[in-house]
């Protein structure tokens with residue numbers, strides 16, 4: 001399996017996030033990707049290469065120009081407020097919820113942060129743009145390699161992407177790497193692409209990007225949004241809209257779901273994907289479903305991740321795996337690489 005990795009991810013290093021009224025150390029930290037790349041190399045799963053940079057135009061296939069402009073300049077705008085801001089991460093504090101206008105971009109930096117975000121748990125840092133951009137490069141390169149004949153590829157991206165929408169960040173995510181990979185496959189000649197999102201959290205950004213389209217099937221297994229982040233999307237009755245009706249499948253599971261329940265949902269997901277008969281598959285690979293994850297509640301064991309990879313491999317589809325969540329840092333490498341190894345043995 002060919003892996004795409006860019007060490008610039010390490011430049012996105014949030015200091016703290018706001019959690020239950022307190023500033024706590026960020027869960028989404030550089031060590032996550034460092035440990036995965038080390039385990040991938042240790043197990044000799046394949047070559048690890050640095051991606052070529054993709055054009056801004058390919059990011060604009062998914063994200064709006066004004067959001068990309070905001071994101072690229074946000075850190076400089078933050079510094080322009082006060083040079084002392086260099087020592088602090090930027091957070092939004094006000095949002096245009098129902099009845100407020102989101103069609104006019106305010107001049108005020110905090111107000112623009114709120115316009116382009118969904119939560120206060122996602123620090124924007126000096127290295128956020130470079131990390132997000134080089135992560136997106138990994139994802140698009142991983143998709144492109146499938147078009148060149150690779151059977152399985154891995155985009156070792158950080159920060160994650162599946163909560164990011166066309167024009168907002170949140171849930172630790174800034175650019176939607178999985179969506180960019182799927183769109184690149186289509187732009188390069190694939191007719192249909194499926195995205196399987198197995199991160200613990202619902203991929204609200206990915207769902208919303210493709211909700212009205214039938215050329216991308218989105219299937220997600222996740223913690224029930226009644227109790228789990230991102231709370232406001234991910235219910236089973238969200239099945240797509242317009243041309244996209246029938247091309248969105250959510251499989252929410254209650255807190256504490258067992259491996260048996262999780263694998264039953266995976267079977268449902270795989271049956272739907274097989275019937276869609278896509279040309280390629282993108283997997284949003286989060287391992288925060290592991291029993292020991294500090295911010296999640298499922299109970300998968302490390303060996304289960306091998307079985308997940310095998311089941312995905314049996315689909316017989318070219319697949320680009322895009323790294324998302326997983327916060328139990330000690331185990332993260334083993335769990336991620338288990339999925340990839342399982343895929344390799346079955347594909």
Ligand code: OKP
Nearest residue numbers: 019121171201229295325326
């Ligand atoms: C990103 B991905 C915990 C609060 C939860 C948002 C979680 C985002 C998860 N301190 N904040 O889907 O793994």
Ligand code: ZN
Nearest residue numbers: 199200201325
């Ligand atoms: Zn997650």
